[in-house]
Amino acid sequence: MDADKKMCGREPDSQYVELAVEVFAMLADATRIRLILALRDGEMSVNHLAEIVDKSPAAVSQHLAKLRLARFVGTRQEGTRVFYRLENEHARQLVSDAIFQAEHSLGGTPRHHHGIGAGDTQ
Numbered sequence: 001m002d003a004d005k006k007m008c009g010r011e012p013d014s015q016y017v018e019l020a021v022e023v024f025a026m027l028a029d030a031t032r033i034r035l036i037l038a039l040r041d042g043e044m045s046v047n048h049l050a051e052i053v054d055k056s057p058a059a060v061s062q063h064l065a066k067l068r069l070a071r072f073v074g075t076r077q078e079g080t081r082v083f084y085r086l087e088n089e090h091a092r093q094l095v096s097d098a099i100f101q102a103e104h105s106l107g108g109t110p111r112h113h114h115g116i117g118a119g120d121t122q
Contacts, residue, residue: 026070027095031055031063036072036086036095043076043085 009016027033034053038044046064050057064084067073072091076083086092100112 026066032067033095035063035067036091039073039084039086040092043083045081045083049084
C-alpha cells in the first residue's frame with residue numbers, strides 16, 4: 001500500500017513534487033491561463049485564440065509553443081493552418097480549480113457554488 005501511495009505522487013516526498021512546481025510555473029501567466037480556458041471546448045487556430053485573448057498572433061504562438069513543450073497542448077495541421085487543443089482534461093481541471101480558488105479569495109459565496117453541482121467545472 002505504501003508503495004502505491006508513492007507511485008501516485010501525492011505524498012510529500014514524492015518525486016513528482018518538483019514537476020508539479022514546474023506545472024505551476026508554466027501556468028503563472030495570465031495569457032496562458034486564458035488560452036487554456038479558451039481551449040476548454042475544443043481546438044482553435046492561433047488567429048482565433050489571438051482574438052479571444054486580445055493578443056497578437058505572434059505573442060499567442062510563443063505562449064502556445066511553451067504550453068506545447070510542457071505537453072499542455074497538442075497540435076493538428078491542416079494545410080498551412082495549425083490548430084491547438086488541450087492534451088488532456090487535467091490542464092482544464094487545474095485551471096478551473098485555480099479560478100474557483102480565486103473566487104474564494106474574494107469572500108462571500110463564490111459564483112461556482114450557485115446552482116452548479118460540486119463536481120461540475122463550468
